[in-house]
Amino acid sequence: MRSLWLVARREFRAYWTSPVAYVVLAVFLVLAGVFYFSELSQFVALSSRGGNNLVDVNQQLIRPYLYSVSVMILFILPLVSMRLISEEKRQGTLEILLTTPAPDWAVVIGKYLASLGLLAVLVAGSALHVAILYGFGRPEWGPVWTGFLGLFLTGAAYLALGLFLSSLTQNQVVSAAAAFSLFLALWLMHSLGASASGTLSRVLTYISFAGHFDNFGRGVLDTSDVVFFLTLSGAGVFMAVQSVTATRWKP
Amino acid sequence: MIAVDGLTKSYAAIRALKGISFRVERGEVVGFLGPNGAGKTTTLRILSGYMPATEGAAEVAGFDVFRRSREVRRRTGYLPEDVPLYRDMTVTDFLWYLGGLKDVPAAALGSEIERVVRLTGLQPVRHLLLSKCSKGYRQRTGLAQALLGDPEVLLLDEPTSGLDPNQVVEVRDLIRHLSGEKTVLLSSHILSEVTQICSRVLIIHEGRLVASGTPEDLARRYGTGTRIRLRVRGTVDAARLAAVEGVARSVEEGPGQFRLEVTDGEAVAPRLAEAVLATGGGLLELRHESADLESIFRAATGGSADA
Numbered sequence: 001m002r003s004l005w006l007v008a009r010r011e012f013r014a015y016w017t018s019p020v021a022y023v024v025l026a027v028f029l030v031l032a033g034v035f036y037f038s039e040l041s042q043f044v045a046l047s048s049r050g051g052n053n054l055v056d057v058n059q060q061l062i063r064p065y066l067y068s069v070s071v072m073i074l075f076i077l078p079l080v081s082m083r084l085i086s087e088e089k090r091q092g093t094l095e096i097l098l099t100t101p102a103p104d105w106a107v108v109i110g111k112y113l114a115s116l117g118l119l120a121v122l123v124a125g126s127a128l129h130v131a132i133l134y135g136f137g138r139p140e141w142g143p144v145w146t147g148f149l150g151l152f153l154t155g156a157a158y159l160a161l162g163l164f165l166s167s168l169t170q171n172q173v174v175s176a177a178a179a180f181s182l183f184l185a186l187w188l189m190h191s192l193g194a195s196a197s198g199t200l201s202r203v204l205t206y207i208s209f210a211g212h213f214d215n216f217g218r219g220v221l222d223t224s225d226v227v228f229f230l231t232l233s234g235a236g237v238f239m240a241v242q243s244v245t246a247t248r249w250k251p
Numbered sequence: 252m253i254a255v256d257g258l259t260k261s262y263a264a265i266r267a268l269k270g271i272s273f274r275v276e277r278g279e280v281v282g283f284l285g286p287n288g289a290g291k292t293t294t295l296r297i298l299s300g301y302m303p304a305t306e307g308a309a310e311v312a313g314f315d316v317f318r319r320s321r322e323v324r325r326r327t328g329y330l331p332e333d334v335p336l337y338r339d340m341t342v343t344d345f346l347w348y349l350g351g352l353k354d355v356p357a358a359a360l361g362s363e364i365e366r367v368v369r370l371t372g373l374q375p376v377r378h379l380l381l382s383k384c385s386k387g388y389r390q391r392t393g394l395a396q397a398l399l400g401d402p403e404v405l406l407l408d409e410p411t412s413g414l415d416p417n418q419v420v421e422v423r424d425l426i427r428h429l430s431g432e433k434t435v436l437l438s439s440h441i442l443s444e445v446t447q448i449c450s451r452v453l454i455i456h457e458g459r460l461v462a463s464g465t466p467e468d469l470a471r472r473y474g475t476g477t478r479i480r481l482r483v484r485g486t487v488d489a490a491r492l493a494a495v496e497g498v499a500r501s502v503e504e505g506p507g508q509f510r511l512e513v514t515d516g517e518a519v520a521p522r523l524a525e526a527v528l529a530t531g532g533g534l535l536e537l538r539h540e541s542a543d544l545e546s547i548f549r550a551a552t553g554g555s556a557d558a
Contacts, residue, residue: 002351003351003352003354006348006351010337010340014337014339017339018339091335091337091338092333092335093335093336093337095296095301095331096329096331096336096349097352098300099299099300099301099324099327099329099331100324100349100353101321101324101325101353101354102352103321247301247302248300248301248302248303248320249303
């Protein structure tokens with residue numbers, strides 16, 4: 001357990017001693033601000049046209065904003081996950097880590113926790129925009145909570161899969177590109193599912209991240225959506241641990 | 252303390268180790284000698300628990316390195332080749348991190364870090380980022396990391412590479428100082444270094460153990476006293492030198508420079524000097540060439556199949 005926290009703490013600090021965290025955070029917050037501004041202007045235009053009783057700040061401002069942010073993290077998180085294990089492989093420090101008595105799972109999960117920490121910072125940053133709304137009105141709390149929970153869970157699943165991909169290569173560019181392709185594919189399964197039919201359609205819709213995320217955005221906290229993201233996160237972390245341990249396997 | 256039995260390692264098409272066996276007893280400092288690509292790093296990686304062997308068995312500190320990897324790792328300090336470090340950490344932060352991962356009790360970690368910093372002479376750079384440290388200090392940080400937690404066995408892959416001559420002497424002294432209480436297996440491709448630090452030498456070539464013994468043993472068997480270099484002023488006939496009793500072969504390597512293969516250096520040298528003076532030449536230099544790694548390899552890999 002001690003080694004788990006040690007790895008997590010070192011890894012989280014490493015984000016901030018390199019430019020990674022600052023660049024990621026800056027790009028993310030600027031883009032989130034742009035999206036927020038455009039959603040907000042549309043919302044203002046809508047409400048001045050239609051009168052107060054027709055507009056719903058949760059459904060017509062916060063939900064589309066969260067949707068935009070969820071698409072953004074799809075682009076941003078490969079930059080967070082790419083270095084997790086690839087970097088250690090390239091530097092050779094994995095050899096030092098794996099020859100300490102620390103168990104392999106502690107090393108891998110420690111790194112994952114650190115990336116979740118950075119994700120939490122990103123999600124908190126994107127929540128600032130929504131927080132401002134409470135200064136001017138009373139958006140309903142429920143969909144806001146579930147929305148940000150959904151954002152975090154989606155990100156956590158992305159990061160776990162990115163962690164696994166990062167364990168397969170020592171090249172960070174390859175790691176990021178593979179992660180981005182996979183994330184995009186998982187997100188777009190929804191539209192594929194819509195054009196397919198029968199069982200295939202149901203399967204594609206089920207594995208689509210967009211579909212599960214949308215429920216959170218609407219304010220619906222469905223156990224199956226939570227289980228979906230947690231299962232994928234668990235699977236990603238499990239595969240990453242196996243992939244790191246594999247160097248010790250007898251051929 | 253270290254027992255290796257028929258170790259084989261294949262990487263895809265290459266057989267890096269072709270069945271090597273050896274033992275290192277408690278308290279011994281043993282040098283692993285061989286050219287690059289001989290299999291030194293592969294062997295150390297297997298012993299450190301970093302990767303498995305294809306075939307064969309190895310035990311470190313009484314535990315099988317494959318089945319009881321964690322027990323082995325708990326008792327082993329390992330300095331990997333090229334000393335991979337986190338460049339974004341300071342020397343002390345790095346040691347805190349590694350000490351924690353090595354299960355050094357939190358309460359004792361501070362004094363343990365003091366100890367290894369002192370042993371390896373890292374005081375001047377302790378608060379410096381590793382990216383700002385010279386190669387010598389990074390090498391010492393790697394060594395300090397291996398010493399953390401006072402492990403019984405030390406596996407050091409080229410511990411003195413990249414150090415300047417003064418630092419090399421310091422590190423050698425440090426390792427020599429450990430002999431008796433620690434079991435040390437270190438690799439090197441510099442013969443003179445191994446002879447200075449180690450009580451025993453294992454010579455490995457193309458994945459096979461070709462010779463082992465004390466440095467004196469090896470020198471006697473393969474090296475010193477068999478070659479003399481001669482530099483003279485004036486003209487000396489190579490054939491004349493070859494005629495001196497005990498000289499097997501005489502080669503003129505340049506104007507006034509000869510290389511002589513001799514049977515018994517001690518006895519031949521005075522006779523050679525006389526021969527040079529007798530021809531009216533001036534003797535500028537007469538030198539026994541000490542055995543270098545190359546000649547030992549040639550001798551060890553060339554003829555006998557006994558190793």
